Amino acid sequence: MAMARERVLAEVAALPGLPGVYRYFDINGQVLYVGKARDLKKRVSSYFQKDLGGTRIGVMVSRIARLETTVVRTEAEALLLENNLIKTLNPKFNILFRDDKSYPYLKLVSHGFPRVAYYRGAVDRKHRYFGPYPGAWAVKETIQLIQKVFRLRTCEDTVFNNRSRPCLLYQIRRCSGPCVGFISAEDYARDVRDTERFLLGEQQQVVDELQAQMMAHAEVLEFEKAAELRNRISALARVLHQQSMDESSLSAAGREVDILAVKVAGGRACVNLAMVRGGRHLGDRAFFPTHVDDATALAADESSALAEGDAVEPLNAEQQLAVAEQQVLQAFMAQHYLHSTPPPVLVVSHAVDKALLAALSAQTGVKMVALHQPREQRRIWLDMAIKGCELALARLLAEEGSQRERTRALVDALDLAIDNLDTFRVECFDISHTAGEATQASCVVYEDHRMQNAQYRRFNIEGVTGGDDYAAMRQVLTRRYAKLAELVSSDGPASVAPGSKARLPDLVLVDGGRGQVTMAREVFSELGLDLSLIAGVEKGEGRKVGLEELVFADGRDKLALPPDSAALMLIAQIRDEAHRFAITGMRAKRASVRTGGSRLEDIPGVGPKKRAKLLQRFGGVRGVTAASVDDLASVEGISKELAEDIYRALH
Template identity: 70%
Template sequence: MTAASPDDTVPPPDAAATAAASDEARDRLAIEVAALPSLPGVYRYFDAQGTLLYVGKAGNLKKRVSSYFQKNHGGTRTGHMVGRIARLETTVVRSEAEALLLENNLIKTLNPKFNILFRDDKSYPYLKITGAAVAGGPSPAAGTAAAVDYPRMAYYRGGVDKRHRYFGPYPSAWAVKESIQLLQKVFRLRTCEDTVFNHRTRPCLLYQIKRCSGPCVQAIGAADYARDVRNAERFLLGEQQEVMGTLQAQMMAYADALEFEKAAEIRNQLGALSRVLHQQSVETNADGAFDKDADILAAVVQGGRACVNLAMVRGGRHLGDRPYFPTHVEEASALEGMEDAAGPVAAVAPPQARVEVRVLEAFIAQHYLDGAPPPLLITSHAIDKALVEALTDASGVRVTAQHQPRDQRRQWLEMAEKNARIKLTQLLGEEGSQQARTRALVDALDLAPDQLERFRIECFDISHTAGEATQASCVVFEEHKMQPAQYRRYNITGITPGDDYAAMRQVLTRRYAKLAEASAQGTARLPDLVLVDGGKGQVAMARDVFEELGLDLSLIVGVEKGEGRKVGLEELVFADGRAKVYLGKDSAALMLVAQIRDEAHRFAITGMRARRASVRTGGSRLEDIAGIGPKKRAKLLQRFGGARGVASASVDDLSSVDGISRELAEEIYRVLH
């Protein structure tokens, strides 16, 4: 018997067993594929560990699935995925439209590795007008004004209440606030909370600068205010010219009745409305008609990343745009040749254009199939007609898709394409840097700052030792870095020692009371995000403060420690009612949140320790008093919040502390004074 040479090495038994199992799985898959029906449906590929690799739809299951196994794909990404397939599942449906719906639901629910996936986020902001003002309805009692008779405008995000009117959706919070400012200038509707309205005794600043008609002090009647509300609603619905005509008729009627002051008010309103319409970036078409509701979608792929830019037109007004960046683009692009072309244009398009079609279709399916699409979609590429039909069936709205528009629509699309390229270039430039963390946080929290460089976060933390020397910190993150020169510390006084909630209320009130007023006058800028170190309790306290100051609740985010207080398990808690969010321990967004939170904690700790040392230097005189030991000293300091509080306490107050007799209280008072 001769020894085996190195070239004749036999594979180890486990490798041979693995190869045999793989061959067995291939044979089993071939039998399953051969038995598939030639019907529409959805197919799913799994690896040997049961991990979902890919979800696809097909008008003909047998034809589509068999195309994956009819040739050797070599070392390509497609070959890598096909080589991992160990199990196949299929679901037969009645039509390709049903297949689209099922595919979309499975992709969003199961997050397969080789599918293009957009973050499931439809938490768009709306402009809300509360209640309903009715001209000629019941008037409030003489000398009073009821908030219910004077609807207010508000930024809103969340579930819909049928008692109110909602306009949108808007692509960003900034777009909503811009519209509110516009309506304040033209129609002067109130924005204050009902509790503030009901307790006003004199006009506020907005009335003085002609941004509110002052219904809280009855500077305008309920009927006239209701007229302004109706005109504002018509304006938001795209009836701008009709509103202009109505106002002109009212102005002439007042002039004929010799009510020249009222006529002058209408004239000023017309002037403001004319300026607003002139400033709008979207003009009417040549024939005078324009699209009231439409979405413009442009997809761009570059450097293994993709961007879909969504621009919204509502009521004939261009409300702005919003970029979306999908994941798994490179993996899904590798399968591009295995799928049917999306249409006659995609069939002859170059590879990158075909990938852009796939990205665009993935966005439309995941974004609209379980939502409410507008009647018109203007797209940068032709999309599958079956997808458009599925949108119509799912929403009950007759949806039309157009990819080669003319005139004004063409300008909209060119603008969306340009913005998509710009946003994608910015994203690629931010990869692997601190800017990427900022971008990740902005995307994770559905924020839309005007400029990422100006995105500002303020974070608050409370620190004390058993209630002693309570101090709050505020740290600032801007321009992708911490800004130590803008850090602030706040000594907390006048609260029960150890009451973190009261401490948070105090610091937020002190921080934002004047800032809110300055922001309303345009002389200061509020942060884009306010982080508080804590969960529901701290967030609820911050919410109360912001409601009292009339600030946007969506700015507040609490950083709640996870199970076992382990790093990386933190969850984000929102003040505006959104569900908690867990970003994942490897999330770049969570890394940035943790970095800012830890800096706030460090700054608070160092300040508290310095203050505590100062307090204890003066407080050491307590231990020099006969009968005062460490325990009684600690009780005194905790009861009165430090040595300064002990010094300002009366004899009666001192004697009320457990263990302090009347005689000892008098001695303490004598020594400290």
């Protein structure tokens, strides 16, 4: 470590005074921190020129064994590279927002009679796009409104081109029926223009024009048409009323706004993003970053320990919270807007660095302005976003607190020697099949107080008698733990880092009673693994939920937990997730096997009736494939010659 530190200091001394990005690594090659600098030499040197002991940043600096830097041309390029590396490397001391799905848009598809559609993905110039929207529900809600007020079609072009009579949407007055010529191209184009203006925020102008059309129809005694327009205006007016917006206080640019509120508490953070498009508040979405505790503490230390000039007074608790929230907000802005088109106006709960705005503007091509203390309507929007942020964070902390208590209750109930609850790992197995067909096993993982979906695994069970759950359990446990047992026996348990996917769990649950546990005990004995890891979840009296009992492989007595036990609730949650995951996999496998019946359809002489008899007799295509010629010929209507043809076609 001392030699590594000497190399790092030599590299720091040779750094250029240019903009760039730096990366710190520990002695194991794990990335600790990614940062950007206007002057690499000045910035990186500041970490090593002062005594930072006793602070979070001091802890990080003491672990630095290697340094990497990349020189760029501008601060905007440094910002882009920094956030790309943060997402790629997942450093411990950086705030990280997980990539979400791309935001959805409302699309007006180019056509003689354009249709309105939900869209998610990269936009192009061929069609008109409106958004982005905070979620699918916001897009679908807007489409429903467009159907009510402007009656644009939503059907695919293939449907539109082959209609001979109007569909149900026309009957319920949600479409004007352009597919069968019930509206002229000119009138439909007018409705499309009104839709575009409405989505761009010109709602009042659209209402005024609809009212003028209604009066014109009334004057020539076309009262039915006038009544239709009246109903459209009423539907549109209700939406405008729900927005509760003072339009006179908004400029044209003020109709495209993102509102960002941040809150940090309990070691977690929340950024609430609310979107306003065309003057309409479309809703909000909460984001929860990781590494908040380490990263925000590091930022607070940096603000004082790395400050230039004389010593700076240490920050009090309120100031540290403000710095943390500002850091979280700026991290979100950098990671969220670099690869998207931001609105020109951001309303933010905390002041943000002007250099960040300049870099984002340079990168995205949109001149961005951040308003920290807005007034009038924007103030209302910000207050709404702040309240939503507080509620979302409180809900998250409550859920995590409840789940943590469940973890602790399970560890205590089983008397497990667990030092760190955050690394407590449970793997649960279940077998699923339909009368022996399409047997699959599932393995789900519970760690860090939540289900780890990315670590779930399914196992196709082969070479066992259909319906033999014990043999299936033996196979899946052997496949899961054989290599892991070799690793643990050769290198020792201590060599496998906590939290690693390649380590033995602290508890193995199998869905079943003594039979399944006996099979698991045999597998673990053969592999030389600890039998105390295994517990079976046995159905209680009457197979009622809440009366489950735990059966242990090491000879301990059965354990019946109270129905209201937090430990039992967690066990049921994990077991039910394993059951769900196994069933969905089995059904997908079964469907793929059964659709293989098309192989029978291609055989000359095998019609629907004979195919049905074969599948019924042998339980599916797999059974037909496994049958001999004589077995096939024993089915009513299948001759010896046809049986031979079927056998040859399937082998």
